[in-house]
Amino acid sequence: MDVLPRRAVMKGGLLAALAFTIGDRVVYLSPGEAHAQGVALRTLKAEEAETLGSLCEALVPDARKAGIVEYIDQQISGPPSEALLQARILNVRPPFANFYRAAVGAVDKGVAARHAGKRFAQLSSDEARSFIKDMQANKIEGWQGPGTGFVYTVLRTDAVDVVYNTVAGYEALGVPYQAHILPPKKW
Amino acid sequence: MANEKVDVVIVGAGASGSAFAATLAKAGKKVVLLDSGPDWKNEDLISSEMWGRRIRPAGPPFLHEGKNPFGYVGQAGWGVGGAALHYFANFPRYLPTDFKMKSEHNKGLDWxxxxxxxAPYYDKVADEVGVSGDAKSEEIWRPAGKPYPMPPMKVFKAGQIWKKAADSVGMRLVPAAVGMNSVEYKGREACIYDGWCSSGCPTGALANPLVTYLAEARAAKAEVRPMSTVTRVLTNAEGTRAIGVEYFDGKRERQVQEASIVILAAWTGQNPRILLNSATDKHPNGLANKSGLVGKYIMTHHIANAWAMMDEDVQPHMGTVGAQYMSYDRYPKTTNPNAFGSSYIVAGTSFKMHDYAGSRGDLFGPELAAHMKKAAKGLIRMNMFGEEKPNAENRVELVTQKDEFGMPLAKIVHSYDEDAVALWNANIDAGAKVAKATGAKETWSPRGGMPTSHLHGGTIMGKDGGSSVVDSYGQTHDISNLWIAGPGVFPTEGASNPTYTIFAVARRGADQLVSKWGSVAG
Structure with a gap:
């Protein structure tokens, strides 16, 4: 029987790593490293990325630095069958880019209707917080896109993934990771 | 392209398909298993909630309707091993009352x-795949059977707290029966309680198909073909016999696999989808559907969660996602005067990051960050699974949209009835009472949307072809060499986690198929 010995910590293979593009080179990085290195986005437009980053940072502190934008951009730029996104197990229909585009577009339109044409990234902390609370409660008037509560849930989960759901995230929270097989450090 | 005819083609290499495959291959039958996903190996099972999503489907061939749409993808599997590659391995039995709902209560259906x-197959499966627990202690609720082959799993602080609290309110908890190794078993390692079970256990300590029935089937020369998506069961010109299946391989090329016996053991929603898509002029409403019941009586469990935040460090990351303790105290279907149905209780599971975050889905920003710090030290949970009655309006049916192979998508229509809603609320109240008895300053029991968990029905068993799709072994009433396996054949769902019963019913069906092979295979 082909089973692994206990606590057989293995290196994650490059096949499991996340590939980012810098210039004309493909490199394997964690989302945080991709953010720090300013990796060019493949699918998200600048405004979409800005909204996504701002919203996720408001949902889970440190999400932007942990590379939430680069992570989602990388994930929605590849085959859905290889995606690690929570959207995969929440009945979001591929291509996942459609969901994220619709979500951040709806957020900015909802914000603009309330705050005289502003975008989410331009809101004060209190304004952002109030908007998110109304997202939770499905109380955004004129919202057009995936359900507000659902968008809140998916993006919050993505942000939890990059901030907490890594070996570094476990360490930061003081929780032993205890892997049988470690995920790759370079995604 | 046609392949060499085999004795048996099995659609789906998950729990029930693997059990059938092992039994038939060991009986000398030439078996081919077709699975729509990758051929996962133990070394693919990375310890990560994120990487663990790869063993779930990506993108639904199912649409969802109804007041309580079924949460499809997280519960289903993708690839060899199926959903049992990431299941929690809680192994409660169904109880005698589950088989006699109609007779005893004039509601629902009987098996x-x-x-x-x-029951004899519960005992067989326990020996075959390995179950840890204390069978004797369960006999306060069920008939006696054989002892489990392994002693109960280790109890951690969370379990100790729930046990003490339950004792104080008169709820009986006993060691949970789980398909995990408390000690080394059949050459498979004992569990080391790291809690990565639902990302896939690579050590062999958890009884997933890769290390149990599928390993046995492969050793007996069964062939597994991954990335093979079955779209139709094929029948002879008279419509009296299944002759094989049509599928698309990893290169998207159409293939035909002929076989003397066809067994549909795909996901519970997928079996009806294939049957309905296999309609011919002889079977205009789909195969095995003279009753009109293919796709009908879909059922799910609802779950009531009781959370508590302890001040002490309870090491919530230690243990398994299976339970440390279980109880059938609320299993009698009339436990609650105004909420019919069984409830099954589990307490003391290990947590990962999404458990911490998901336990308070309403929190975000700095409040979430503070909650994560507390939860990582002190979070504990008790779950109550609840039953819903079979209802023909809850169903799987085809829609006009099609997938990449030209096969119609299906939709799952599901709504809970008044009994289920009332039972869920009663279970929340009961769980909250135990949570308060833990002494925690902070306890909570969410009443958001009603969860759905574990899909059953859609190809139910019964005594005749007018009221059911298959007999108790899984043989369809309409076509004798077409069989169906998995929880889709259950006419009621009880409240117990289903996989132990899936294994037991499949093993019983497989033994029957072997014993009457000559008359069925033709």
Whole structure:
């Protein structure tokens, strides 16, 4: 029987790593490293990325630095069958880019209707917080896109993934990771 | 392209398909298993909630309707091993009352068999795949059976707290029966309680198909073909016999696999989808559907969660996602005067990051960050699974949209009835009472949307072809060499996690198929 010995910590293979593009080179990085290195986005437009980053940072502190934008951009730029996104197990229909585009577009339109044409990234902390609370409660008037509560849930989960759901995230929270097989450090 | 004819083609290499495959291959039958996903190996099972999503489907061939749409993808599997590659391995039995709902309560349906018919297979499966627990302690609720082959799993602080609290309010908890190794078993390692079970256990300590029935099937020369998506069961010109299946391989090329016996053991929603898509002029409403019941009586469990935040460090990351303790105290279907149905209780599971975050889905920003710090030290949970009655309006049916192979998508229509809603609320109240008895300053029991968990029904068993799709062994009433396996054949769902019963019913069906092979295979 082909089973692994206990606590057989293995290196994650490059096949499991996340590939980012810098210039004309493909490199394997964690989302945080991709953010720090300013990796060019493949699918998200600048405004979409800005909204996504701002919203996720408001949902889970440190999400932007942990590379939430680069992570989602990388994930929605590849085959859905290889995606690690929570959207995969929440009945979001591929291509996942459609969901994220619709979500951040709806957020900015909802914000603009309330705050005289502003975008989410331009809101004060209190304004952002109030908007998110109304997202939770499905109380955004004129919202057009995936359900507000659902968008809140998916993006919050993505942000939890990059901030907490890594070996570094476990360490930061003081929780032993205890892997049988470690995920790759370079995604 | 046609392949060499085999004795048996099995659609789906998950729990029930693997059990059938092992039994038939060991009986000398030439078996081919077709699975729509990758051929996962133990070394693919990375310890990560994120990487663990790869063993779930990506993108639904199912649409969802109804007041309580079924949460499809997280519960289903993708690839060899199926959903049992990431299941929690809680192994409670169904109880005698589950087989006699109609007879005892004039509600729902009866199974065509009784607990006594399945019980010997519970004992067999326990020995075959390995179950840890204390069978004797369960006998306060169920008939006696054989002891489990392994002693109960280790109890951690969370379990100790729930046990003490339950004792104080008169709820009986006993060691949970789980398909995990508390000690080394059949050459498979004992569990080391790291809690990565639902990302896939690579050590062999958890009884997933890769290390149990599928390993046995492969050793007996069964062939597994991954990335093979079955779209139709094929029949002869008269419509009296299944002759094989049509599928698309990893290169998207159409293939035909002929076989003497066809067994549909795909996901519970997928079996009806294939049957309905296999309609011919002889079977205009789909195969095995003279009753009109293919796709009908879909059922799910609802779950009531009781959370508590302890001040002490309870090491919530230690243990398994299976339970440390279980209880059938609320299993009698009339436990609650105004909420019919069984409830099954588990307490003391290990947590990962999404458990911490998901336990308070309403929190975000700095409040979430503070909650994560507390939860990582002190979070504990008790779950109550609840039953819903079979209802023909809850169903799987085809829609006009099609997938990449030209196969119609299906939709799952599901709504809970008043009994289920009332039972869920009663279970929340009962769980909250135990949570308060833990002494925690902070306890909570969310009442958001009603969860759905574990899909059953859609190809139910019964005594005749007018009221059911298959008999108690999984043989369809309409076409004798077409069989169906998995929880889709259950006419009621009880409240117990289903996989132990899936294994037991499949093993019983497989033994029957072997014993009557000559008359069925033709």
């Amino acid at each position: 065509p068999i009784s607990y006594e018919d399945v």
